[in-house]
Amino acid sequence: MRDFLLNDADRAFRADVREFLQRELLPRAADIEDRQDWDAVKHVVRALGAAGYLKLMFPDLYRGKLEHPGLTHATILSEEASYINYAFETTIATALSCAYPLHRHASERLRDAYLSPILEGTAIGAICVTEPNVGSDSAGMETRIDFDAARNEWVINGFKRYISNASVADVYIVYGLTDEGMTAVAVPKSANGIGFPRNYTFMGRRGCIVGEVKFDNCRVPADHLLGERGGGFRIMRGMFNFERAILGGSGLGVARSAFDIATAHAQTRTSFGQPLGCKQLIWDKIAQMSWRIDASELITYRATKMYDAGADGKALMKEAAMAKLVATETANYCANETVQILGGDGITKEYGRAEQLYRDARALTIVGGTSEVAKYLIAGRDLPDIRITL
Numbered sequence: 001m002r003d004f005l006l007n008d009a010d011r012a013f014r015a016d017v018r019e020f021l022q023r024e025l026l027p028r029a030a031d032i033e034d035r036q037d038w039d040a041v042k043h044v045v046r047a048l049g050a051a052g053y054l055k056l057m058f059p060d061l062y063r064g065k066l067e068h069p070g071l072t073h074a075t076i077l078s079e080e081a082s083y084i085n086y087a088f089e090t091t092i093a094t095a096l097s098c099a100y101p102l103h104r105h106a107s108e109r110l111r112d113a114y115l116s117p118i119l120e121g122t123a124i125g126a127i128c129v130t131e132p133n134v135g136s137d138s139a140g141m142e143t144r145i146d147f148d149a150a151r152n153e154w155v156i157n158g159f160k161r162y163i164s165n166a167s168v169a170d171v172y173i174v175y176g177l178t179d180e181g182m183t184a185v186a187v188p189k190s191a192n193g194i195g196f197p198r199n200y201t202f203m204g205r206r207g208c209i210v211g212e213v214k215f216d217n218c219r220v221p222a223d224h225l226l227g228e229r230g231g232g233f234r235i236m237r238g239m240f241n242f243e244r245a246i247l248g249g250s251g252l253g254v255a256r257s258a259f260d261i262a263t264a265h266a267q268t269r270t271s272f273g274q275p276l277g278c279k280q281l282i283w284d285k286i287a288q289m290s291w292r293i294d295a296s297e298l299i300t301y302r303a304t305k306m307y308d309a310g311a312d313g314k315a316l317m318k319e320a321a322m323a324k325l326v327a328t329e330t331a332n333y334c335a336n337e338t339v340q341i342l343g344g345d346g347i348t349k350e351y352g353r354a355e356q357l358y359r360d361a362r363a364l365t366i367v368g369g370t371s372e373v374a375k376y377l378i379a380g381r382d383l384p385d386i387r388i389t390l
């Protein structure tokens with residue numbers, strides 16, 4: 001049974017959000033994929049914001065139909081958006097990752113200036129962690145954030161790469177080192193000293209802009225600090241937990257989309273006198289996809305339900321990592337097998353989105369912490385008596 005862990009209100013929400021995305025996102029999905037149409041992305045982000053969907057993670061700000069909005073609903077939104085277009089969904093996920101530290105750790109003034117427009121869909125956010133010498137090993141960060149007491153400002157120097165929404169975002173959550181350790185600050189696009197040297201071309205996720213961000217004596221006022229000096233790692237850990245659960249939703253959406261294409265083809269394509277799905281080598285692939293999707297769904301919504309029930313960051317780390325690992329590996333599995341089931345149709349653009357899903361899925365096991373990092377977080381919990389290292 002699908003949606004086993006969801007209640008009636010959650011299921012009704014899924015129906016609402018699906019109808020909304022079919023109206024707003026589906027007609028624009030081809031332009032996002034084929035023309036990398038940023039205006040189309042922005043249009044749907046604005047529509048989501050106006051409908052209140054970007055506030056799901058923040059019950060104190062949410063004013064919609066749900067009595068208990070939370071991560072479960074944000075993840076349903078991600079799942080349904082990824083089902084239609086994963087590149088678009090990355091813009092929502094990044095907006096939420098940017099909004100989360102602003103909501104929890106920013107001053108009232110900063111929240112008014114940056115958080116509200118993001119949640120209303122009128123501004124875009126970005127997260128800057130990754131650097132040329134720092135990916136999985138975020139502790140080795142080289143970006144400096146120094147305090148200039150004379151001018152009461154933070155001064156940022158460093159280089160970030162692979163940043164989703166680089167150059168199109170209005171506000172950047174930047175992680176770097178102060179003398180006290182990893183620290184987070186908010187930097188508006190208008191700040192002096194921020195630059196965007198270039199964007200990348202990726203095999204998938206077309207329409208999501210990803211690029212470099214350079215900070216060259218970039219200055220922001222003292223109140224742009226998030227939380228405390230040296231408190232950045234704790235903020236990042238909280239962000240990764242919910243980001244990984246949401247990525248579980250993204251994986252699930254991509255996997256389901258591929259599965260629907262594969263099952264339709266297996267029942268309609270005739271080969272050797274029978275529908276393709278009658279052949280054991282094909283129905284085996286369908287069954288393998290099916291159980292992996294169900295397992296992903298159960299593990300993903302277990303993590304979101306735990307989060308919504310108030311599990312603390314440390315307690316949630318394993319379940320969030322598992323959601324990300326299982327659902328994103330499942331997305332790759334399903335996209336790959338779907339291409340195979342479709343044969344030549346699977347690798348052309350002539351037959352639906354199989355080839356796009358295959359290209360899009362590949363990023364899922366890398367972003368937001370790789371599959372290897374997720375396994376480390378899981379095994380770290382399962383082997384409490386020894387210290388395992390990456």
Ligand SMILES: Cc1cc2nc3c(=O)[nH]c(=O)nc-3n(C[C@H](O)[C@H](O)[C@H](O)COP(=O)(O)OP(=O)(O)OC[C@H]3O[C@@H](n4cnc5c(N)ncnc54)[C@H](O)[C@@H]3O)c2cc1C
Pocket residue numbers: 094126127128129130134135136137161162163164165202205210363366367368369370371372373389390
């Ligand atoms: C499309 C896209 C969008 C992104 N968006 C953002 C963003 O918005 N903000 C941001 O900050 N970053 C972003 N990233 C960066 C992403 O988070 C990193 O790519 C990811 O964390 C992995 O880092 P890396 O690419 O440097 O790989 P590395 O850390 O160099 O790892 C390379 C490989 O080695 C493995 N590995 C590393 N160490 C070990 C070990 N000790 N044991 C075993 N295996 C290991 C990894 O799992 C991986 O498979 C994005 C990346 C992509 C591709």
